[in-house]
Amino acid sequence: MIAAALLFAAAPASTATDAERAFAADAQRIGQWSAFRKYADKDAVMFTPQAAWARDFLRGRKDPPRAISWRAAVSYVSCDGRTAVNSGPWFGVGGHVGGTFNTVWQKGAAGWRWVYDGGGPLTGSAARAGAPAIRRASCAGKPKGAPITPPPPLSTHKAEVAKADNGRGESADRTLGWDWQVDAHGTRRFRLFQWTGRRYVQVLTRHARAR
Numbered sequence: 381m382i383a384a385a386l387l388f389a390a391a392p393a394s395t396a397t398d399a400e401r402a403f404a405a406d407a408q409r410i411g412q413w414s415a416f417r418k419y420a421d422k423d424a425v426m427f428t429p430q431a432a433w434a435r436d437f438l439r440g441r442k443d444p445p446r447a448i449s450w451r452a453a454v455s456y457v458s459c460d461g462r463t464a465v466n467s468g469p470w471f472g473v474g475g476h477v478g479g480t481f482n483t484v485w486q487k488g489a490a491g492w493r494w495v496y497d498g499g500g501p502l503t504g505s506a507a508r509a510g511a512p513a514i515r516r517a518s519c520a521g522k523p524k525g526a527p528i529t530p531p532p533p534l535s536t537h538k539a540e541v542a543k544a545d546n547g548r549g550e551s552a553d554r555t556l557g558w559d560w561q562v563d564a565h566g567t568r569r570f571r572l573f574q575w576t577g578r579r580y581v582q583v584l585t586r587h588a589r590a591r
Contacts, residue, residue: 382527388481391490393491396457396466397464397512398492398518399494402420403415403418403486404449410445413441413442413446416438416497417493417584419492419504420434420494421486421494421584422436424458424493425495425497426498427588429562429567429590430545431547436447437554439458440519448470448472448473448478450470451512452512453467453468453512453513454468454514454515455514456556456572456574457514458552458555458556459551459553459575460551462552463486463556464485464556465484465485465556466482467481467482467483468480468512469481469584470499479500479502480499480500480502481498482556484549488530496549496558497570500586515583517551518554521555521577521578523554526550526554527556527557527585528548528557545562546560546561548560556574556575557572565590566590567587568587569590570585570586570587571584571585572584572586
């Protein structure tokens with residue numbers, strides 16, 4: 381089983397779920413933070429619990445003796461298949477369920493890279509092992525506007541004193557969009573929207589409180 385996972389990690393990823401499996405396999409093979417660095421986009425964001433650039437958080441960080449593990453239970457995919465949000469359970473080094481994760485993947489010239497990674501508490505029971513469910517956005521119709529309207533810009537004064545942080549993103553074809561917000565205490569919210577052919581529907585919401 382382990383050998384099969386390592387062989388899979390060496391094969392080129394054609395989908396975001398392939399990339400997720402390779403990412404998780406590499407965490408066991410080369411080390412947890414080494415795998416995070418390998419698959420991170422240059423502008424990837426993670427949380428500590430405040431928002432941080434992955435390139436800064438991961439720079440020089442030593443791998444723990446044993447890595448956590450995880451697997452995608454569902455993958456929300458854009459119409460063009462080049463952006464996806466994977467969600468599923470992650471497990472501690474002892475094999476117990478630690479919570480859920482949400483990872484945003486985008487495919488570019490360098491292949492699949494993650495641009496957002498955030499964990500949170502387990503919501504409901506952990507999904508059974510097996511192939512992840514694929515939920516693709518509709519290719520019908522033409523999305524009007526962005527999936528998520530950006531908030532108005534802060535004034536100079538507010539930008540200087542604001543404690544909260546937020547961000548948003550969307551697929552190139554605008555059939556998938558997400559946003560996140562983390563407050564001054566580290567409590568985070570993540571939302572995901574998909575195009576149905578007629579309108580955008582919120583298909584995923586996750587809240588994570590700072591520990």
